[in-house]
Amino acid sequence: MSRTITLAVIPGDGIGPEVVTEAIKVLDAVAVGANLTVAKTTYHLGAARYLETGDVLSDEDLASISTNDAILLGAVGGAPGDSRIPAGIIERGLLLKLRFSLDQFVNLRPTRVFPGVVSPLAHPGDVDFIVVREGTEGPYVGNGGVLRQGTSAEIANELSINTAYGVERVVRYAFELAAKRDRKLLTLVHKTNVLVNAGSLWSRIVDAVAAEYPQVTVNYLHVDAATIFFVTNPSRFDVIVTDNLFGDILTDLAAAISGGIGLAASGNINPTNTFPSMFEPVHGSAPDIAGQQKADPTAAILSVALLLEHFGYTEAAAVVNAAVTEDLAARGASVRSTSQIGDAIVARLSS
Amino acid sequence: MSRTITLAVIPGDGIGPEVVTEAIKVLDAVAVGANLTVAKTTYHLGAARYLETGDVLSDEDLASISTNDAILLGAVGGAPGDSRIPAGIIERGLLLKLRFSLDQFVNLRPTRVFPGVVSPLAHPGDVDFIVVREGTEGPYVGNGGVLRQGTSAEIANELSINTAYGVERVVRYAFELAAKRDRKLLTLVHKTNVLVNAGSLWSRIVDAVAAEYPQVTVNYLHVDAATIFFVTNPSRFDVIVTDNLFGDILTDLAAAISGGIGLAASGNINPTNTFPSMFEPVHGSAPDIAGQQKADPTAAILSVALLLEHFGYTEAAAVVNAAVTEDLAARGASVRSTSQIGDAIVARLSS
Numbered sequence: 149m150s151r152t153i154t155l156a157v158i159p160g161d162g163i164g165p166e167v168v169t170e171a172i173k174v175l176d177a178v179a180v181g182a183n184l185t186v187a188k189t190t191y192h193l194g195a196a197r198y199l200e201t202g203d204v205l206s207d208e209d210l211a212s213i214s215t216n217d218a219i220l221l222g223a224v225g226g227a228p229g230d231s232r233i234p235a236g237i238i239e240r241g242l243l244l245k246l247r248f249s250l251d252q253f254v255n256l257r258p259t260r261v262f263p264g265v266v267s268p269l270a271h272p273g274d275v276d277f278i279v280v281r282e283g284t285e286g287p288y289v290g291n292g293g294v295l296r297q298g299t300s301a302e303i304a305n306e307l308s309i310n311t312a313y314g315v316e317r318v319v320r321y322a323f324e325l326a327a328k329r330d331r332k333l334l335t336l337v338h339k340t341n342v343l344v345n346a347g348s349l350w351s352r353i354v355d356a357v358a359a360e361y362p363q364v365t366v367n368y369l370h371v372d373a374a375t376i377f378f379v380t381n382p383s384r385f386d387v388i389v390t391d392n393l394f395g396d397i398l399t400d401l402a403a404a405i406s407g408g409i410g411l412a413a414s415g416n417i418n419p420t421n422t423f424p425s426m427f428e429p430v431h432g433s434a435p436d437i438a439g440q441q442k443a444d445p446t447a448a449i450l451s452v453a454l455l456l457e458h459f460g461y462t463e464a465a466a467v468v469n470a471a472v473t474e475d476l477a478a479r480g481a482s483v484r485s486t487s488q489i490g491d492a493i494v495a496r497l498s499s
Numbered sequence: 500m501s502r503t504i505t506l507a508v509i510p511g512d513g514i515g516p517e518v519v520t521e522a523i524k525v526l527d528a529v530a531v532g533a534n535l536t537v538a539k540t541t542y543h544l545g546a547a548r549y550l551e552t553g554d555v556l557s558d559e560d561l562a563s564i565s566t567n568d569a570i571l572l573g574a575v576g577g578a579p580g581d582s583r584i585p586a587g588i589i590e591r592g593l594l595l596k597l598r599f600s601l602d603q604f605v606n607l608r609p610t611r612v613f614p615g616v617v618s619p620l621a622h623p624g625d626v627d628f629i630v631v632r633e634g635t636e637g638p639y640v641g642n643g644g645v646l647r648q649g650t651s652a653e654i655a656n657e658l659s660i661n662t663a664y665g666v667e668r669v670v671r672y673a674f675e676l677a678a679k680r681d682r683k684l685l686t687l688v689h690k691t692n693v694l695v696n697a698g699s700l701w702s703r704i705v706d707a708v709a710a711e712y713p714q715v716t717v718n719y720l721h722v723d724a725a726t727i728f729f730v731t732n733p734s735r736f737d738v739i740v741t742d743n744l745f746g747d748i749l750t751d752l753a754a755a756i757s758g759g760i761g762l763a764a765s766g767n768i769n770p771t772n773t774f775p776s777m778f779e780p781v782h783g784s785a786p787d788i789a790g791q792q793k794a795d796p797t798a799a800i801l802s803v804a805l806l807l808e809h810f811g812y813t814e815a816a817a818v819v820n821a822a823v824t825e826d827l828a829a830r831g832a833s834v835r836s837t838s839q840i841g842d843a844i845v846a847r848l849s850s
């Protein structure tokens with residue numbers, strides 16, 4: 149059965165357009181065999197657009213993006229310290245606005261140490277876990293405020309909002325995922341000994357949902373202790389469920405220990421498909437190497453695999469993952485351009 | 500000139516009493532040569548005391564502790580998941596209550612990879628940095644709340660409060676410290692692109708104070724990116740200044756990459772000496788190995804060095820650090836009891 153998926157493509161800034169080009173190359177190549185047509189619309193959004201027009205994300209663009217089945221995003225953000233771009237304006241106004249407006253409450257971030265990839269850890273072991281990061285609550289809600297700004301009496305507040313509604317749905321998703329995996333092990337990461345209100349909510353909901361999944365083993369780690377195990381024994385993790393901010397921190401650390409942010413894929417999932425889900429590499433726009441064909445498109449390509457998985461193209465996703473795995477294993481010390489890596493992965497799709 | 504320092508000793512729970520015994524052994528041994536008398540008062544506080552009496556920290560105990568010049572704390576906290584101890588009650592009611600009541604706004608946590616110590620990193624490099632963690636603000640203020648608890652409409656909030664008053668004083672401390680060090684490099688870690696209110700306050704204050712310290716090089720990292728560098732290039736750091744929660748997370752990670760939480764010392768400093776400062780190992784009470792002489796007292800002993808430093812006994816502090824460094828270098832795979840390690844370090848003090 150043939151099907152068309154409409155895809156909003158946001159190449160973004162820096163290396164974003166380069167990695168997205170390769171991701172789409174792979175998506176188009178694998179789509180043929182899957183009897184899938186991907187109808188793309190490109191949206192020029194990000195720091196560059198903001199500097200040109202002053203627009204971050206207009207209501208029209210958001211409405212138009214929302215009509216698509218999915219979104220592929222490269223990376224957004226200007227040069228660090230560019231004083232023309234207020235701190236957070238692109239992140240809050242574009243990236244987080246999409247995640248929140250499109251109710252992408254599951255931020256899915258798998259971590260593997262692929263064969264052939266060098267981890268900075270001396271003994272990484274067999275690392276294969278996935279972080280289920282809550283995507284629409286916590287300290288990311290943007291409900292803070294400031295009083296007496298610029299004076300010696302300034303007070304700047306940040307509010308972390310956590311709801312039973314929001315926590316339960318992401319926790320359920322994490323249990324479903326854990327139940328499908330070999331080890332069936334779920335780790336809640338929070339800071340329940342200090343953030344007692346939010347921590348208590350997360351703990352109680354995990355306990356309650358756990359009763360429905362007797363086959364899943366549940367444990368708990370404080371976020372500080374979790375970072376220790378990420379470097380001393382990352383193979384102990386299977387599925388981690390956590391808050392938006394802790395998930396942000398842990399997934400960068402996960403990317404680092406598994407051999408690089410250049411390999412870390414993510415899906416911002418709206419599991420009910422009320423709105424499009426968004427797939428994006430975890431890395432940033434890396435303006436310092438932009439336009440030089442130096443970026444590794446692997447994370448963007450692995451994000452395409454998550455997209456295929458999301459739409460039920462499990463086999464096509466597996467083909468992409470396998471091609472990436474083979475390519476990584478064969479890499480060695482070779483230096484290839486962004487498009488050479490994309491081409492090499494495409495070439496491996498058919499094998 | 501002879502001097503007496505009054506010291507409140509809180510051995511606490513689990514391995515706390517064992518490591519404190521060794522720390523005091525070292526302190527007493529080094530005090531002789533420094534012409535220093537340490538007058539100790541022991542306070543039995545922690546999870547065990549709570550289970551016995553229902554008390555966490557009474558006003559009387561707090562008032563009595565406050566009359567001392569300093570505090571030495573082992574570790575507090577009961578067995579994980581002990582349902583008789585509500586989450587956070589010991590942490591919030593004792594440890595954080597001391598830090599906040601005694602206005603210990605500088606939480607000082609040095610990280611070194613000592614010669615002979617095995618880091619989990621393949622190539623740790625020359626690691627020698629210090630985290631200046633804010634100790635009295637941020638998400639630790641305990642100003643959150645909960646609505647409709649236990650219902651499907653529950654909302655649990657956590658508030659992070661950040662003031663110009665609180666940020667400026669810890670930032671100034673960090674600049675002073677950086678100015679005294681060889682590399683004179685200060686890294687602010689925050690999440691300014693998401694936590695825009697608190698982030699803006701921290702950034703502006705760092706920029707303002709930086710103008711007074713032209714000899715200090717300043718840079719900035721988002722907390723997620725900082726975790727990457729902790730594992731890929733920790734030797735890039737010199738002094739890190741950061742918020743209470745980010746500091747909590749980063750210092751456990753720092754302990755891990757430098758070869759273990761058993762070596763991580765900390766000082767909760769009140770630089771104005773209005774109230775006593777508190778010295779404690781970063782590790783927890785580790786109930787699983789308590790009472791078995793298996794705990795490494797090194798972090799507690801290094802915390803004594805921070806105490807000596809705090810009171811201006813720079814030479815005595817250096818003697819303790821040197822003895823620990825020698826002991827670590829000579830350790831190899833030997834298994835020694837807690838007190839054997841303490842004795843060995845004492846024996847090296849005079850050399």
Ligand SMILES: CC(C)[C@H](C(=O)O)[C@@H](O)C(=O)O
Nearest residue numbers: 239240243396430692693723
């Ligand atoms: C760019 C930033 C807003 C974003 C986040 O904090 O979520 C990024 O770090 C990520 O992890 O996707």
Ligand SMILES: CC(C)[C@H](C(=O)O)[C@@H](O)C(=O)O
Nearest residue numbers: 341342372590594595747781
């Ligand atoms: C026990 C806990 C409250 C404490 C903290 O979060 O500060 C600990 O993790 C630390 O780092 O000293």
